[in-house]
Amino acid sequence: MRHAPARIRRPLATFLLGAALVMATSACGGSSTPASADAPPKDITVTIAGGKVTPEPGRIEVTKGQTVRIKVTSDVADEAHVHGYDKEASLQPGTPASIEFVADETGLFEVETHETELQLFQLVVR
């Protein structure tokens, strides 16, 4: 076996130093946003009409521990689903349906409909 030549070791050391730097910077980013259960509930309202989602799909950020209240109105019968949290609501045409839960897991979660296969938004829990 050829051992790592001395010439790789120096760049490798530089690199490890850098990796430590990444760790340090992202750790700072993480600790500056403490989980907060006292934040007011996040209300999200989505309307689906003619296969179009209003407002247009995007990202909605909430804090870990915050309550999320989603109100979905569809013009066709369907099922709304929050991935990861696995919360579902059946949608009747024209009647708002709601899903409420505490966002206690960090990550990115898609909220979508099953029949029409539309993404409503992405819930970002930090």
Place this chain on the structure above:
Amino acid sequence: MLLAHGIGGRQDLPIPFSAALTGAVLALLVSFVALGTLWKDARLGGDLRAARLLPAAVRRAVRSRAWPWVWRIAGLVAAAYFCVGLIFGPDVADNPTAGAFYVLFWVGLVPLSLLFGPVWRGLSPLRTLHLLACAALRRDPALGLRRTPPGLGYWPACAGLFAFVWLELVAPERATLPVIGIWLAIYVVIMLAGAVVFGAKWFGHADPFEVYSDLVGRLAPVTRRADGLLVWRNSLDGMAGLRPAPGLTVLVVLLLGSTMYDSASNAPTWVRIVQDAPVPAPVMGTAGLVAVIGLVFAAYRAATALAGRWGAAEPGSTAGELAHSIVPIAVGYVIAHYYTLFLLEGQRTVALLSDPLNTGANWLGTAGWTIKALGTTPAGIATLQVTVIVVGHVLGTVLAHDRALALFPRRTAVLGQIPLLVLMVIYTLVGLLLLFAA
């Protein structure tokens, strides 16, 4: 990967900008250090004559007649167990089939191959079935009805890999049993028919999982030397041993491009484009997948062609000769993208595997498993993602540097490496950008 039925239900948070920036700076720094201070003669990919042997007990076990059969039987048993859920299980979210196929098998193949080398050759139930059928008919499994055409190379595997990533990332209803079942049935028929026509080496040309495992397995720290002895080796030597073959470039580009598409397709902008488009989502998805792979390929061809010209290499040789250097970048990106899926969704799948028929059974004793975080904090995930991407970049840069010294005359060697460095920096920056934004 986001499949219906809750697979991949949780995805990673976008990484913080500071982490993406640090990774980018590191990648740039490493590239210049590599160009300026690394060795001046090609030295990787040697014959491992001086390699350190593994302990005698391990070598004896691996050399025994039982060893290959242990893994063949393990592969057959696992495949049979997988088929229970696939064929007899109900098509519901709690069926373990999709998780077992996309998460445990496909994603799990990467860490297994990274540690132990080309494992799928040893486990492949199709290779074993072919071997057993040949034994029953008293035929030599290596012999088929025809010789493989000389230009075959990795092309069948490219087609198979594209078919798989399309299934995984684009196909409608891809987590349902009929879709997985039909895909696998076609795969089995093509693999076995090809093996009958061309002999067992067909699997090495065509089985996308075997070729994938072989590619990644070149980074494993252990290998079987030409004389059959198990030795420790430098992963870089293993990777540098990958020789150009027809289709190799497309194969490595497929690995990187498909993972990048998976990231990009998650961006809200792309979601809006797909949902506003007049054509069905799978058509847009297919177009997007092909476009991303095409862009990665075009960048690769342009950079290697320019490197060949500036470095005064033999015309037409650079693209194939440098393909191996993209593999670590692709592997780094695959790990960054899928490791939390493997850890978290993998636990859920193992729990579901105890009850493939949904009867409340607990065959493996894992039915009660709840998903544990296993140390996956947002900061930790971001750090690991950036780290593996930069490690992949470093390995790729070192491999390209070493190969450039063999390809280019000394006078033009530095100049010829510049397009390659730029290419790798672009791949890495795009990778980081996708983790940050998509």
